[in-house]
Amino acid sequence: MSNEGNAHVWNARIHSNGWKTARGGTAFVIEPATGERIGVIGIGSPEDIDDAASSAAQAQEAWAATPFDQRAAIMREAARLLKERAHEINEWNVRECGSTRAKAEWELHAAYEQLQMAAALPMQPDGALYPSAIAHRMNLCRHVPVGTVGVIAPWNFPILLAMRSVAPALALGNAVILKPDPQSAVAGGLLLARVFEDAGLPPGVLHVIPGGPATGDALVRHPKVGMLSFTGSTGVGRSIGEICGRMLKKVALELGGNNAIVVLDDADVEAATSSAAWGAFLHQGQICMQTGRHLVHRSIVGQYAARLAERARNLTVGDPFKQQVHLGPLINEKQRDRIDGIVQTSVDAGATLLAGGRFSGLFYEPTVLAGVTPDMAAFREEIFGPVAPVTVFDSDDEAVELVNASDYGLAAAIHTRSMSRGLALSSRIRAGMVHLNDQTVNNEFHVPFGGMGASGNGGRFGGPANVHEFTQTQWVSVMDSPIRYPF
CATH class of the missing domain: 3.40.309.10 (Aldehyde Dehydrogenase; Chain A, domain 2)
Structure with missing residues (x-):
């Protein structure tokens, strides 16, 4: 393949504060069209997730404090690099995921749009002023980062469906742990890790750890992961929703459809x-x-x-x-x-x-x-x-x-x-x-996207909806002089 010269960067490894040997072993990348082995990926273990969550928690505070224009610049550079490396990424999408070339090209462009949209998010208003019934009080409600966001992405549109969570979460000041499906881990994870690394994202802010159910379960349950964004089957989504509900953890579920x-x-x-x-x-x-x-x-x-x-x-x-x-x-x-x-x-x-x-x-x-x-x-x-x-x-x-x-x-x-x-x-x-007068497969990067019922918990990806999804709202009230109460 055209990217063999770069394969040593991610070959049999995960991306977590640099490229590391995975504790969960390795897996072959199988080309579905031919059954051939075309690569080797590292499989993350629960221990790898634990290390990543601790690292992300440490890195996130400094990343959130980074001026908005600097975070936006990294998003734009990642978008530029995604386009620059289109041939390599598309080739992996075709061979690893069975995509046609036209589908791969469309998906990469849509991921590029997601990055450009994310670059615009940090400069948007991050709060609102509300009136108060108390004299001389100012009520400010603002959006603050969740902390660390876990993203579990599927194999069918692995680049776009990872990027629509990863990009806004990063742009809004969160750290991210991405678990791509092992069937699409190169196109939908490891090559994206290289893009963000080369775009200047600080170490520890993004971790990419391919793996199966045990890896995903460790990510969902980790107490240092404040939110989970999952795209996949309704059955798995219900289980994730139950776990996050018990842990009072924010969760975004984009599930199946008929x-x-x-x-x-x-x-x-x-x-x-x-x-x-x-x-x-x-x-x-x-x-x-x-x-x-x-x-x-x-x-x-x-x-x-x-x-x-x-x-x-x-x-x-x-x-x-x-x-x-x-x-x-x-x-x-x-x-x-x-x-x-x-x-x-x-x-x-x-x-x-x-x-x-x-x-x-x-x-x-x-x-x-x-x-x-x-x-x-x-x-x-x-x-x-x-x-x-x-x-x-x-x-x-x-x-x-x-x-x-x-x-x-x-x-x-x-x-x-x-x-x-x-x-x-x-x-x-x-x-x-x-x-x-159209068909059902539609996506626009700035329009809220999501389903009802067994298809998920509402429209949350796209434009301003991302701000509400990947942050938490904090109320801050301010007074020049303290109130004196009767106690």
């Missing part, structure tokens, strides 16, 4: 199926916002399903490192078998397979299922794969009922020629994000 696109009877079917194919098949459907349910009015469902299946059959599946493809490999065999199980179970239950439903190795064909009913696995479960289940409805009320039948509430989309009709429906849909 996102619906609603196609009304007046929709542009050609445009709707374009959105649907993108939302369902982008990055092999391995996205929390993936369009996992296609709810289509009965009057156009045949036309919609046929056109969507045609789009699916025209997509190329293959090794994104060696050829130009639309879909790369799934991340591992466990994911593939789970996806295929949902497809086959739904077909056995009566769904009609219009396209796909086959795989070779970790390459799964984009799949369209028609005649999917609410009792089928393809409707009930988060698929997290390149599958588009189509379900029919007869009225707007039924469409809303079907969308809200899921415990998840991350994203939704509505296609209609009437904005008033679409807006009226959006207010009835239980989802943190609703997009009219």
Whole structure:
């Protein structure tokens, strides 16, 4: 690979006050498209987390006291270096994570935008003055850093989904311990550690420690970690939320989704199926916002399903490192078998397979299922794969009922020629994000992002929402002369 000359920096190591040998051993980096070993990472142990938390607590105070313009300058330099090293980072994203080149390029640019947004945060107002009922008192409420923020990032968009927590947390004066998934630890962690290190971030402020469940559990439970930002499955998120609740620790949870696109009877079917194919098949459907349910009015469902299946059959599946493809490999065999199980179970239950439903190795064909009913696995479960289940409805009320039948509430989309009709429906849909005449996979760095219900605890990433999420509010009252009380 093009970065072999730099591999010695992170090879078999973690980043914690410099590059260190991990106490938890090592793991091979496996390329999902070929099964080849393309690197070695260090695996952090609970002891490594403990050392990092102590170091971060010591470094954070000086970092928070660093003038805002100096913190912002480091964020901007990190953004510059991210762009400068785009080829290296993108190549790892393609080979390590199975990303297509276009997806990798988009993700890096989105992470760059996150850094630029974070650079602007420290210069924003950091408090507000409130009136007082007591004469000559001034009430100041200000945002102060949490202290140390733990970030647990997933493997599907490892750079962006790490950076959207790491960058604002750092910019607002916190120290950060990032635990990337071992399946994406190079692109989503170790290369980012090098970027911040070379940008001038002081030692001890950012630690990058790849690891599995034991490493993550140690991070969640550590008493010196004041906040945990987790992106991943709802099951793990519930467990983390319970632990943080008992410890009275701040927690941000961005969890799974079973996102619906609603196609009304007046929709542009050609445009709707374009959105649907993108939302369902982008990055092999391995996205929390993936369009996992296609709810289509009965009057156009045949036309919609046929056109969507045609789009699916025209997509190329293959090794994104060696050829130009639309879909790369799934991340591992466990994911593939789970996806295929949902497809086959739904077909056995009566769904009609219009396209796909086959795989070779970790390459799964984009799949369209028609005649999917609410009792089928393809409707009930988060698929997290390149599958588009189509379900029919007869009225707007039924469409809303079907969308809200899921415990998840991350994203939704509505296609209609009437904005008033679409807006009226959006207010009835239980989802943190609703997009009219678009698809469900959307992200803008300055807009609050998050879900409801089993999809997480609200919109918290993006622009000013970051300030509230990665700080705590402190009330300071000030008087020139002390009050004399009757006691």
